[in-house]
Structure formats: C-alpha cells, structure tokens
Amino acid sequence: MKANFKPFLFILLCSTLLVAGISFFSYSQSKSILKEKMTLSTQQMVMQSVDKLNLMLRSYEDLTYNFITDNVILSNLAEYSSDSSDQLDRYTAANAIKTTIAVRFFSKGEITAVHLLPQDSKLKAITTNPPDVPSIDYTHTDWYKQALAGGRTAWHETKSAGYMSGLSSFAISRSLTLSSGQRYLLMVEISTHILNDTLSERQLGDGGEIVLLDGSNRLLSPAHGATEGEVYSIPSLNLANIDKDASLSTIDTATVKVNGAKQLIVAGKLSVAYWKVEAVIPVSELVKDTSKIRNTTLASVITIAIVTYLLNYLYQRRRSDARIRYMAYHDHLTDLANRKLFNELLEKEIGVAKQHGQRFAVMFIDLDRLKIINDTFGHGAGDKLLVDISGKLKRQLDKAFTIARFGGDEFLVLMPQIGEYDEVEAVIYEISALIQQPIYYQDKELFVSASIGVSIYPLHGEDGQSLIKNADMAMYSVKESGRSSHRYYDAAMDKKSYGNLSLERDLRKALEREQLLLMYQPQFELATGRIAGVEALVRWRHHEHGLISPAEFIPIAEDSRLIIPIGEWILYTACKQNKAWQDAGLPAVQVSVNLSIHQFQSNGIIETVSCVLKRTGLEAQYLELEITESIAMQDVEKVILTLQGLSELGVKISIDDFGTGYSSLSYLKNFPIHRLKVDKSFLDDMIENPKERAIVGAIIVMSHSLNLSVTAEGVETMEQVKLLSELNCDDVQGYIFSRPLSPEDCASRLVENVSYAGRRP
Template sequence: RGIAKRNGQGEVIRMAGSEFDVSVQRAQREQLKLAASVFENITEAAVILNANGYIINVNNAFDQLFNSEEVVVDKMHFSEIFSISQRKIIKDLLATHPLKWSGETQIHTLNHDAIACKLTVNHVKSNDEITHFVCLLADISETKKTQSLLYDLAYKDSLTGLPNRLSLNSYLVSQIGRFKHSDTQLALFFIDLDNFKFVNDSLGHKAGDDILKKAARIITDVIDEDCFIARLGGDEFVVVMQTSNANINVPDVAQTLVTSLKQRVDIQDKKVMVSASIGIALYPNDGVDSDTLIQHADAAMYLAKEHGKQTYQFYTQYLTQKAMDRMQLEANLDQAIAREEFILHYQPQIDISSGAVIGVEALIRWQPANHSLVFPDQFIMLAEENNTIIDIGHWVLRQACSQAKQWLDCGLIFEAISVNVSAKQLQSDELINHVQDALTLSGLEPHRLELEITESFILHQPDAAIARLHRLCELGVTLAIDDFGTGYSSLSYLKRLPVHRLKIDRSFISDIPHDTNDTAITQAIIVMAEQLGLEIIAEGVETSEQAEFLLGNHCKQAQGYLYSKPLTANDATAFLGNKTSMII
C-alpha cells in the first residue's frame, strides 16, 4: 500500500508507502477451510456445543444419523438427543468439564429410532476457560448386533431361546461364589421329558422340536422370573432357584412342574402325551460346584424315571454309587461282544389248542464278568444311545439263525425263530446285509426267520419304513409287529405293511378277562387282525383263564409263563425235544 508524489506534468517523482506480510492470514484461512471441510465430510457425526452444552453446529453425518435435515437442532441442548434415562448423565458429564471422555450410549432420532453410539467428548479452552465442546458420535448398531448374535450363539439355545449349558455353568459359578459364605441355599431341578426319544423316532425331529419348544414355554410360565432356566440339550432342562425365601417350597415347585408338563398336545394331527421326570439337588448339601450339582440332580432324575416317571425325586448319596455303576455298565457294553458276554434265551410260542410249539422267540441277555445277569431293559437303551445296538443286533441275528438251524437239523419241530429288531437297526442301511449274512452263514431258510418290529418305527418316515420292510420281505423272511396297541397305531399304515402277524402286548393280557377295558381292546385287536388276514399271538399269558379267553375269541397262539419262561439254549433244546417226541 503506498502514495505517489507527482510533478506539474503529472509524472511520479516520489513514492511513499508501507508493506505487510499476509501469508500467515492466508495459511490460517486455508486451515479454517480445511477444518470446515473435514468437519462436514468425516463419517462420524460431529457436534459443536457452547460452554453450556447447547448445540451450535452439526455436520452432515449428524444430520443423516439423527434424521435432522429438515429440523433445526441449533440451540437444542445436547442431552435432548439421548434416551431419557441417559439425559441427566450427559448433563452431569458436561458440567464436570471433562478434558476428554469416551463411552457407549444411545441416542433417539427424530423418527424415534434408538441407535447405539460411541460418544467422544473433548473441550476447547480459551484463556483457561472452556468455550466449546466438540462431540463425536459413531454408530455402533451393527457392531452391537454382531456382538449380540455371537453372545446368543455362545450362551443361548437356538431352538428355545433359553440359556444353554455354558450359560448355566457360568450362572452357577457366579451364584455359588456369591453365596459361599452365607446361609443361602440353591435348588437345582433337572427336568427330563418322558418318552421323548420314542416320539422323536416315531414322528420325526420336527415334531420333537415342537414338543421341546412347548415344554420350554410351560416351564417359563410356571417358574418365577427371578429363577434361572436353561436347556442343556436334547430333552433336558434345568431350573435353578434360591430356597432361602420362605415362600418357596421345593417339593411344591417340583410338583407344579410335573403337573404342568403332563398334558396332551397336538403334533402333526396326533395327540401326543407330554410328561416329565425331575431330579433335585440342593446347594451346598448335595454339591459345592456346578458339575457336581448337575450330576447329582441327573442321578435323582433317573431315580424318578425308575419310580414310574411323571414324578420327582431328591438326590441321596446312594444315587452316586448307582450312577457310577451305570457309567461302568455303559463302558463295559462297548467290549461285551468282543468278550462274548452276550447270550440268548429262548421262549417257546405255543398253539393254544394243541400245545405244540409253533415258534421260538430269541431274547438277549448280558452276562458281564463278575456281574449278575443283565436284562435287556437295563442295557438296550444304553446300546441305542451309544450306537452299539447295530453290532449287538447283528450278533443276535447270526446267533439266533445258527441255533435255529441246529435245532432243525436235529429234527426238532417248530416253524420259525423270532428276533426283535430295534428302530435304530431298521433305520440303518446295514440291516438288509446283516439279515442276508445271518441266513447265509447259518444255512437257515429265510421263511424260518421272523423279524419283530415296533409300531414307532413305522410312523417315522412311513414311506421309507414301508419300502425297507418290503425289501426285507423280498429276502423271504416274515415280519410281525411287536407290542401291538402300545404305540401310535395307524390302521392306514397297517394295511400297507407286509406283515403276517400281530403280537398283542402283555399289558392288555395281564388283567383279562376281569378288566373290561383290556378285554374290549384285546377283542378289537383280534377282530381287526382277522379282517386283515393276519395271524395273531398274545404275549405274557400266565393263567389258563387267559388262554381260554384268547382261544374263545379266536386268538390261537400264545407265549408266556403259563407255557414256559425264557430258557437257556440247552433247556430250550430239551423243551423242544419233549414237544417233538409227543408229536411223533
């Protein structure tokens, strides 16, 4: 900037002026422009507040997050964008004039959407006085959703939404630690649905899932909100509650659960009975750690099963030894075939009119070393659980066919040998080969082998089941339905099955002819079998009166203690020999 001195002719003869350096101002202006550009374009929502916490400027990201493009947020107090429960916290935070603060919070947009955010607060000072706050908000909603999903996967059961085993263990550890030095007691209820495996195998896994979800809802409705409910897996649930409260009576709670879980539910157009057995363990009396409490409640649950199911039992020290025996039995089961510990007993099947032997049923027994004889009801379920049933079933087929061939070669007279086949065997692709193998190795004619199947197998994937039964019949063997009337009988399936005989379950025979209901059911089964052209045999016949009733109602075949108990191979040989000599 300057002034020119001119002469009379207008020519510049002298200059006077001053010079200023503006590079600093230009640099500052550039920095301000850059800061403004950064402020507007950063991905985090940025808010500038005055010293009193009122909004004086926001960036584009804030407008998008808060949906405030058409609303003036200037002069709004910063706390007003947060959920009501957090507004006082934000006001108090600003009042403390933090140098820098960071944490998670939640804002509410103008659309009333709740958004999880990470908030960072910085203050700006001039002459040691706070003039502004600069706040950054980062949307962490997706991160929170991912964390929640990962938590659910780790700690929740995907089917019922209840806490899972991992969550239960964590809860028990925390509760035991909390009450370790107090008089507070905990009750752990181990709930197991009765006959769930039968329903699952009969009606399929979807039906089983529906029952599990129904059971979870029932338990949740019955139990107080401050109690802990978890699903361990399968058909097992656990409830944990404090028992110090005088209003809580553990037996009453257990009975309420048993009563509430006992009901008929509609599953796939069928009425299915749901019930449960419950075992109870108490902290600290029955265990001072989570694993022990669960194990002891589990043992008590098995005792409830043994007492007829649909009941509850408390843990006692006796159950620990019993559970250990069961575990040892299961461990020994794996080696039983290799050790040749299985044996077959044989129960004759009789023509009621003549007393002649028409067949023999092979019944497995287990004779572990240094252990008493173990009957099927004590180990077959274990065998199905650990999948040794396939190998055991193969052994039974080979042994039974071999024994039958030996008897026939000796001139003993009977029509066929019957072998029970489990649902797991029938679902296995190996069964056809196992039957062929047993017939080939023994030389037994196929029509001399009868396979007894259960109704439950038929209702699980019926088309596949019926196809497999037809393949078995193509081998030349015959089929019978065992324990008829105790499962979910379906006449529509029965008429499609390639079976030649029905076995009336012993539960209907034991009280005839005195029980009118059992009498009516037995008569109906006999009439139905006649109409379908099927043979019929009654099992569990123990009195002459029962035999006379059956014969009078056109059931000509029977087996039971009236005629013979299950016999060892040697005793069965003698029995058949006596009967054969009477015929000859």
C-alpha cells in the same frame, strides 16, 4: 487477532463452499441413486421370490413323480383299470389308492384335493373330494385340454373356485400310462394361500405390490383393487411404451406410464410353470425422501457430520463391546443365559450362600418329546417351542432366579435363598404348568412336558459342577421312571450310575468272553397243541454276578449301541441253531428273533439278514423277525420300505407287544406282516375284566380280517388258555406250557411235541 481470524474465515468459507457443493451434487444425484438402489433391492426381492416359488413347485413335481412310480398305487390302479375286475375289485382298489394318497399327499396341509382322471370314459375318476361334491364332465373343460397338451407335466393357473374341489387353488397335472396302455391324468390341487403367503413376505412400501401373473397377464394372486383371475392393470413388459432401465440375466426391469404416473416394474419368469413374478412400485415413492436434502444447510451439515461421527464412534464401540459380551454369555436362540454365564453366577451364589449359611436349589429341566415335534413339524416348530417356553419362564418366574439354556432341549434354573422344600416344590409345579401350556405353530397346538431334577446346596454338593451333575442325574432318573415328573438327587443314583457304567464295560466284552447264551421258548398252536415255533431270548451269564436279567442289561445295550453287534450275534446263533435242529431230523419250526430299533433303522439290516441266512443255510421261511409297535410307528414310509425288503427275502414279519403303542390301522394294513403278538398286559386282567377281554377279542377279529395270525404272550393260567381258544386265538406262548429252554431241552420238546391238551390238570 485479525491475522489469526482471517485464516479461520478462509477455512470456514472453503469448508462452506465444499459442503454446499457436496450438498448440491448429492441432491442432484439423489433421485437416480435412490432409484437405482431401490431397483436393485426390488430385483433381489423378485429373484428370491422366483427361486422360492421354483423350489416349491419342483417339490410338488417330485411329489407327483413319487406317486406315479409307487408300486402299490400302480398295482391297485392296474386292478382298477383291468377289464377283468368286477365292481368290488374296483371299489377296493380305489379305496387303497385313496388311502395311499392320504398318506403321501395330505401330510402337506396346502393340498386341497387329488384326482386320477382316466382318459377312458368307461372308468370313473378317483378323487379325494368328499362324496357330497358333485362330479363334473371334465373331458370338455379347458384345463383338461390344457393338461393333455402340456406334455408329461403341466401347471394350471389359479382358479377362485378350484377345478373340482371348490376351493381357491392352482394345480399340477402329470400324465400316467400303465403297462396295460391305460392312460390317466394325475391332477393335484394346491391351495392358493401357499402362493399368497410366499409373496406377502415381500414388503414394497405403501404403494408397491408384488404379484404372480400367467402368460396372458392375468393375476394368479390378489393385487390392489383386483382379484385372482382378472387381467392385471399394469401392462406386460413387451409393450412398446416401456423404456428399459436395467436388466439381469433372469430379471426384466422397466418403467411404464400408467394413468399419468410412472411405475417401476421388475419381473422374473418361473422356470417351472412359465408364470411370472412382477413387482410394481410408483417411481414417486422411490425418490420421495430426496426433498430432505434440499433443506440441508451448511451449518447443520457440518455440525451433524462431526457430532454424529464422534457420537457414533463412541456409541458403536461401547455397543460392540456390550454385544460381544452379551453374545458370549447368552444363548442366541432363546436369549437366556448360556452355560458359561450360569456357571459364573452359580459360583457367586455359592460364595454368598457359604458366607451367610444359606441354601439354594439348582433345577435341571429336560423337555419331553421335543424330538418327535422336530421330526413331525420340522425344526422351525421346535425352535418356536423353545423360544416360547423361554419367554414364559423369564416372564413368570421370580426375577431373582437365573434361567439358562444348557443346550438342546435342556434348561437350568438357579433358585437362591430357599427356606423349606415346599418353596422349591411350588416353583417346580409352576415351571411344569408353564411348560405344559399349549404352544401354537401354524394353527397347530403343540404340547410338551418336562422332566426335572433338583439338587440342593450344600446337601447335594458344595461346588457348581457337582450341583449341576447331580441335578442332571436326578433328571435322568425321572426319565427312566416315566418322564413328566421331578425328583431330588439321592446318593443311590450315583451308585446306580456307576453300576450301569460297570455293566456297560463288561457287556462290551461279553461276546468275546462267550458269556451270552440263547434260550428258546416254544410257541404252541391252540387248535392242535403242536409246537409252531420258538422265540430266541438272550441271557447273560456274568463272570461275577451270575445270570443277569435282560431287563437290566438290554436297556444299557440300547443306550450304548452295543445292541447292534449283540443283535447280529443273536440272529446268527438262532438261525444256526434252527438249521442244526433240522439237520438232526427234528420237526422244522420257525425261530423268532427280536430286532431292536437301532438294528431296524440301520441302513444294512436287509443285507445283514440275507448274509446270515446264506452263512447258516437256513431257509428264509423258518425265520421270523419281530419288531415292536413303537418301532413300526417311528417313520412309517421308511418302515414300510424296510419291511418290504425283508419280506422279499422270504422271512416272516411280526409285530410284538401289540396294543401298547400308538399304531394306526391305516398304516398297519400296509405293512407286509403275517402275525400280531398280543402283549401280556392285556391277558393279566382278561378273566376278571370284560373290557380287557373285549380288547383281546377285537384284536383277534381285526387280525384275522387282515389275514394275520395272532399269538398271545405271557399265558400263565388254564383259564386264559380256555378263553383264548374261545376267542379263536391262533398261538400261545407262556410259562403254563414252557419256560425258556436251553437248546438241548428245546430239542427234546420238539421231539416230544407235547400237546397242551395232554397237560391239562
């Protein structure tokens, strides 16, 4: 017994000495190890802050560069600065510049004010400050002198009361010289919260802080016991009492004694504004946890090490297996079930329902307008919205329901054991109400609605794939009929879907089979009665179904992107026909061609139009391109650039279906257009409804004030003609004058050039 016990004691003693030695060594090294670890972590944090601030400041420099190279602004600024400009010219130019500033700059909520400061004392500054903000003589201020001495671009430190706006801000200035030699200083004030928010993301414990300093060691962000603009209590790193501990290529690290306590300082310099990010942590806080090692005993070390290792191994293995399975069956963003898990649970529910003769419902949910939110506020807003909606559905719906994210903005809900349809209706209305509740993102309210399709087992399918497919089909039926509603699957939807696929297949061959043809509807001047132009309208003569309405095949062409080759064919054929009429000696008129959203947004639209004009020989002034109001508001800045490129070719631009979209007049006045086309929906009730009549009159007056012509579409009665004439409408187009005509009949009408006055009853 003793013989066996001694080796055990020897091993235990050796183990005790070994662990005790390791414990002592660990304690002796713990301070330096922890300090080094925290130092490296802080260095990384400072580098990340420096990189983020550099990127942010460069983005504002790019923004100011886009401003001083904008042709519209430069031309208005030249008008404002010109000696030949009178007071009204300068007022108009200044307002145009302010409008452009609002479009270009104030899309960023952190920008508080923008100023254009002339270096010629004869001119006033152009500023976005409200009229009640008093102006100052900026030419004698230190920041103005600093801006002039800063070269092409200069950054200015934070001011608690701003430079001119009165708000806490920092600023970037950029010099601007017009071709006339007139010099300006662009000053953009940016709210300090954008700096503070960036720095507040970094956590340095209870006693640590991270601040932004200028070259004079003055605070550009708040600190413990100090505000912006004050000299920081921690001395700069170039003082002699600092002992260097470590350094990186762009980061300085040092320890300094302040008020008897050592502080770790890690500083990084911005490459853009010559400012400095500085992190300060008390050294005592870095090593406060080392006292725990001192109290570690031999028994606890051995026991904890062995038990922890075994438990951790078993726990991590089970956790890893569970995590892998969870990730395989759940959506990583919303934490809902994914498509795979939903399909498995759906198959189980089918088995239970089949065994007990039960019914259940599958709901296919698609969020409306999520793409607009992503395009407007970024994908972070869209992700926040998806997460919040998922949380609401999980919390509020019955726990027996299965909720899954199908993909993108689509969700699936499995509602088991339903009795009457009223139960399904109640759940649908609950889901719709939850989704329509506002969601807050960066102090903004976001709203979406939902289109919901429903399939019932076994009425609408006896397998999982059929139920999901049919619910999806019902949802798309809701989308087509206006969104924000719900619909149950119907067998007619299958027939319609098959019919659309069949039409799409035949439409792909319609061009090569020469089944497409163009009709031309004349447009008449109300003042003279002569034909001012014609609109090209496409028709499809199907080999089996005869003449198919554009309302039936154009949406199919849009969804399948066939509208792009069809649109190019329409453009070429219309230009070619107009040129043929002119070569035949007929009166020269404009031909109007509608551009689809896919055509207009394609990168080569300007080159396509230019090529068609060259191939057909038609002069650009006889081609008018029509875009709808909804297309014009997709991406305003890109739309303006595209329209300017088309306008430079010499073609005319018109806005079709005006009044049915959501256009802003502040954008509309910047579009290089020459005509608005009033939608038929305003004319239908114009005679009986004074409000509709007032809207049409307001559109005409507004258009004329912007030097735009107005064409009324869908004119069908002489009462409408008379009222439009009284409202000074320029042109009309409708069945009362002429239906769409074949090229031959349209040529005859051009020869006759019949006045509507001669056709009055």
